[in-house]
Amino acid sequence: MLFCPECGKLLMPKEENKRPKLVCACGYSVTEKDDLLIEETLGKVEKIEIVDARKEVNTLPKIAQECQKCGNKEAFYWTVQTRAGDEGETRFFQCTKCNNRWREY
Numbered sequence: 833m834l835f836c837p838e839c840g841k842l843l844m845p846k847e848e849n850k851r852p853k854l855v856c857a858c859g860y861s862v863t864e865k866d867d868l869l870i871e872e873t874l875g876k877v878e879k880i881e882i883v884d885a886r887k888e889v890n891t892l893p894k895i896a897q898e899c900q901k902c903g904n905k906e907a908f909y910w911t912v913q914t915r916a917g918d919e920g921e922t923r924f925f926q927c928t929k930c931n932n933r934w935r936e937y
């Protein structure tokens with residue numbers, strides 16, 4: 833769940849011109865790709881909320897994972913429960929060096 837930084841209310845997911853967006857009743861909206869990952873599963877589009885790395889990444893645990901982009905061997909990781917629930921948790925990684933992000937398949 834993501835909350836409005838302006839008024840603290842819950843942000844509602846919305847799609848505008850095929851681009852995901854989170855909007856608040858007060859008029860605040862976020863369209864940044866960093867905050868939302870769109871995953872297509874069986875033709876359905878699911879929105880997955882991931883942590884806001886700009887604020888929280890430094891508190892995340894690290895794991896030995898090789899970054900495909902820069903070859904660094906350490907990455908932060910976190911897990912996200914998909915809304916469908918039957919897929920279980922998905923693990924996401926972020927390189928500690930170049931901040932490249934990827935998910936575990």
Ligand SMILES: [Zn+2]
Binds near residue numbers: 836837838839857
């Ligand atoms: Zn608001």
Ligand SMILES: [Zn+2]
Binds near residue numbers: 899901932
């Ligand atoms: Zn990297």
